Amino acid sequence: MSVAADSAVLTFRAAGDADVPAIVALVESAYRGDVSKKGWTTEADMLEGQRTDPDGVADLIARAYSRIVLAERAGELVCCCHVEKQGDAGYFGMFAVSPTLQGGGVGKAVLAQAERVARDEWGCARMEMTVITIRDSLIAWYERRGYVRTGVKKPFPYGDERFGIPKRDDLEFEILSKDLR
Template sequence: MNFRLAEDGDIDRLHTLIESAYRGESAKRGWTHEADLLGGQRTDRKSLKAIVADPDQLIWIAESEEKLRGCVQLSRVGGGLAYLGLLTVDPGVQAGGLGKLLLAHSEDYVRTNWQSEAIEMTVIKQRVELIAYYERRGYQRTGEYRPFPHGDTRFGLPKTKLLEFAVLRKQI
């Protein structure tokens, strides 16, 4: 598996990968989808371009055999904290260890390059299997919850009004 930073030319492929892993019928091939909780889009090309252009954010791409297999977004928060989002693995290769590799690569990167001491993420609280996955990798629930952006279709169409984010953190 090769890791590299995303560039503008990767936006379309990134968008396709992310949507296939989080939404719709293709997402249901994997175990990490949100398709039962949300419809609509997970992200859009404009948001991905903004991440790639921002000096305090980046997206790592995982490729093998010239195919995009996964990605992860990192944001420099400051004060020794980084944020991890959009952890995505192609549904066809989920459960093969790529998610663990992307997490480890991300943690090493922010510790070494941004001098981060902790990494934080938010996960929809109803996704208990996914939260358990992260807990097995050392992330802990902080007890903090953040609101889901209901009404903002850029983040999807909730199938319930009860969605909110649980905050997880790991000391690195």
């Protein structure tokens, strides 16, 4: 499937095992280290260490009713996300846009594609995600796209370096939800 975003055509496809290194590199560049600071989604001020790893990405690709959606422009990976059917909801996560392309419509197009997969292919009634509660601008971005804060909080996995090394002691997640019907 193709969509125009930022005046260039995006093509979507499901990730395969050969895509794992590129996905890990994209996710790390969007959230960690100095390169992530070129975009607005960086978590570098609150977390260091890894955001994901090859084993974790490969596991998501291998699961039933789980897909890593890749968005490419002229054959170059520019965005990815993970969408998974969990009961009657789709779960949205591991959303990463190349830092130099953030704010240009790519993310909005990929989010819409993930919602389409959950609704049209898997029959999900809603999409859910977890967002770190102190990420006000990110939460506002999702709210502009129809997501609502549920008030349901989940603890941050302190001590599990697979999710990063916190620089703060006040991190927690909140579930955001959107009706897809």
